[in-house]
Amino acid sequence: MKIEDVYIWDINAKWLGISPFQLMENAGAGVARAIEENFGKGLKVAIFCGTGNNGGDGFVVARHLSFENDVTVFLVGDEIKIRSEEARHNWELLKKLDFVKIKILKDSSQIKVLNLEGYDVIVDALLGAGTKGEPREPIRSAIEKINEYSGKAKIVSVDLPSGYPSKVQVKCDFAVTFQWDKEEFEGFERIVAKIGYPKELYHLVGPGDAKFALKKKGEHKGQNGRLLIIGGSEDYFGAPYLAAKAASYIVDLVYLVMPEYSAKRITDPDMILRPVEGKNFTREHLEEVLALVEKVDAVIIGPGIGLKDETKEFVREFVKRCEKPLVIDADGLKAIAEDLSVLNGKTFVLTPHAGEFKTLFGGKPEGSLQEKAELVIEKAKEIGGVILLKGVYDIISDGKVWKYNKTGNKGMTTGGTGDVLAGIVGALLALGNSSLGAASVGAFLNGLAGDWVKEEKGENYTALEVARKVPYVVKWVLEF
Ligand SMILES: NC(=O)C1=CN([C@@H]2O[C@H](COP(=O)(O)OP(=O)(O)OC[C@H]3O[C@@H](n4cnc5c(N)ncnc54)[C@H](O)[C@@H]3O)[C@@H](O)[C@H]2O)[C@H](O)CC1
Numbered sequence: 042m043k044i045e046d047v048y049i050w051d052i053n054a055k056w057l058g059i060s061p062f063q064l065m066e067n068a069g070a071g072v073a074r075a076i077e078e079n080f081g082k083g084l085k086v087a088i089f090c091g092t093g094n095n096g097g098d099g100f101v102v103a104r105h106l107s108f109e110n111d112v113t114v115f116l117v118g119d120e121i122k123i124r125s126e127e128a129r130h131n132w133e134l135l136k137k138l139d140f141v142k143i144k145i146l147k148d149s150s151q152i153k154v155l156n157l158e159g160y161d162v163i164v165d166a167l168l169g170a171g172t173k174g175e176p177r178e179p180i181r182s183a184i185e186k187i188n189e190y191s192g193k194a195k196i197v198s199v200d201l202p203s204g205y206p207s208k209v210q211v212k213c214d215f216a217v218t219f220q221w222d223k224e225e226f227e228g229f230e231r232i233v234a235k236i237g238y239p240k241e242l243y244h245l246v247g248p249g250d251a252k253f254a255l256k257k258k259g260e261h262k263g264q265n266g267r268l269l270i271i272g273g274s275e276d277y278f279g280a281p282y283l284a285a286k287a288a289s290y291i292v293d294l295v296y297l298v299m300p301e302y303s304a305k306r307i308t309d310p311d312m313i314l315r316p317v318e319g320k321n322f323t324r325e326h327l328e329e330v331l332a333l334v335e336k337v338d339a340v341i342i343g344p345g346i347g348l349k350d351e352t353k354e355f356v357r358e359f360v361k362r363c364e365k366p367l368v369i370d371a372d373g374l375k376a377i378a379e380d381l382s383v384l385n386g387k388t389f390v391l392t393p394h395a396g397e398f399k400t401l402f403g404g405k406p407e408g409s410l411q412e413k414a415e416l417v418i419e420k421a422k423e424i425g426g427v428i429l430l431k432g433v434y435d436i437i438s439d440g441k442v443w444k445y446n447k448t449g450n451k452g453m454t455t456g457g458t459g460d461v462l463a464g465i466v467g468a469l470l471a472l473g474n475s476s477l478g479a480a481s482v483g484a485f486l487n488g489l490a491g492d493w494v495k496e497e498k499g500e501n502y503t504a505l506e507v508a509r510k511v512p513y514v515v516k517w518v519l520e521f
Pocket residue numbers: 047050051064065068091092093094095096097098122167168169170171172173174175176177178180199200201219220236
């Protein structure tokens with residue numbers, strides 16, 4: 042788990058209903074407990090706090106330790122800069138306490154003359170996961186001041202040593218980090234304090250994941266993803282259209298490649314049509330369609346493409362030669378089911394429902410969520426890519442980890458919501474996300490859009506309404 046995961050977990054925890062106040066309280070309590078367990082009670086403690094949530098944790102440590110220890114809090118910076126609600130709440134609370142001494146140090150000159158002789162423990166709650174770049178003043182002087190007492194007082198860092206990993210960092214006896222150890226950490230002792238996260242947060246996809254997936258945005262046209270969608274046949278034009286419509290809200294450019302016979306049915310300016318001769322895809326179209334792949338960042342193949350033998354052959358040949366990340370959906374899945382070796386060396390997401398999963402892998406996932414996940418992990422590992430198994434709970438795996446998505450509702454069985462899902466997954470791939478991220482967040486956004494349409498219209502709605510809900514869901518996620 043990386044430091045970035047902290048923010049995804051915090052947002053998903055908030056979405057589940059775990060408040061940042063609870064997390065901060067548990068964080069501070071964990072640090073206080075580690076200090077008393079290691080150094081006893083009746084301690085003279087100096088707690089250096091920054092103005093972010095790392096400092097917020099420090100305020101909680103102060104309150105907990107003040108019960109049986111002599112605590113002085115040094116706020117480094119101006120208290121008006123304490124921005125989060127939970128940090129501000131704990132700061133205001135601290136100022137009401139009479140046994141806790143508070144000193145506000147706004148600039149380095151005040152810090153440089155500090156004498157910390159006689160303190161048993163110094164707590165470093167200056168900087169944590171929100172550190173950007175080398176420590177700036179006055180935090181920098183505080184780090185240097187603390188380090189003057191390394192070896193004389195016990196030094197405990199909150200979450201991570203302030204300044205880490207730059208050369209100006211607190212030399213702590215240990216850091217108390219939260220919920221799990223971080224793989225980037227090295228060179229200092231850690232104690233892990235749980236802060237109340239349920240196990241679900243390892244697997245459940247939420248707005249935290251979506252926020253990161255949607256943030257991958259360049260600033261110039263075309264940098265925000267270019268997507269190619271290959272689908273449609275003499276019988277179907279709606280499926281590729283739905284995928285293109287949904288994707289058009291997320292990426293800059295959507296190219297829709299369809300047989301001209303069905304392409305002429307589409308007049309939507311939100312996508313760029315690239316019709317090919319005839320009624321169905323065949324090998325004759327291979328070179329022409331492969332040439333389009335150069336200009337895009339990701340490809341979706343399958344929606345409404347049909348099951349004619351020459352079309353399935355086209356799909357397999359295309360997949361074999363496509364060098365961009367791929368979503369293979371719907372009829373495309375049936376085409377590659379006949380020869381999964383076409384996936385070798387590819388970056389891809391398969392988006393089967395249970396029936397298509399059985400066609401691909403011979404068995405239907407049964408049993409508990411965990412048991413189904415085991416099968417999806419095993420098959421994803423076998424084929425070396427990501428499987429998004431659609432269901433009441435969507436299950437996603439890259440063969441190493443597994444995620445599940447709970448958004449969506451029975452109304453989603455209406456034709457075409459799978460095409461909308463493929464469009465969103467392809468768009469997220471085109472934005473530069475990993476296959477796992479694109480698939481899991483795609484499932485989340487698609488289901489949420491469906492839930493919002495259901496709230497308005499009940500269970501009977503069309504897939505196009507789900508596609509049209511995508512921009513609202515994206516807005517909600519980015520503001521969450
Ligand atoms: N889920 C959890 O693990 C929880 C962790 N908690 C604590 O929250 C901090 C992260 O808090 P955040 O507000 O995002 O950032 P920081 O407090 O680490 O720092 C931001 C603060 O510092 C200023 N700043 C940033 N970089 C620098 C710099 N190079 N020099 C000087 N100042 C800098 C910035 O302006 C802000 O004011 C995490 O570490 C945990 O301790 C939650 O409390 C509970 C859940």
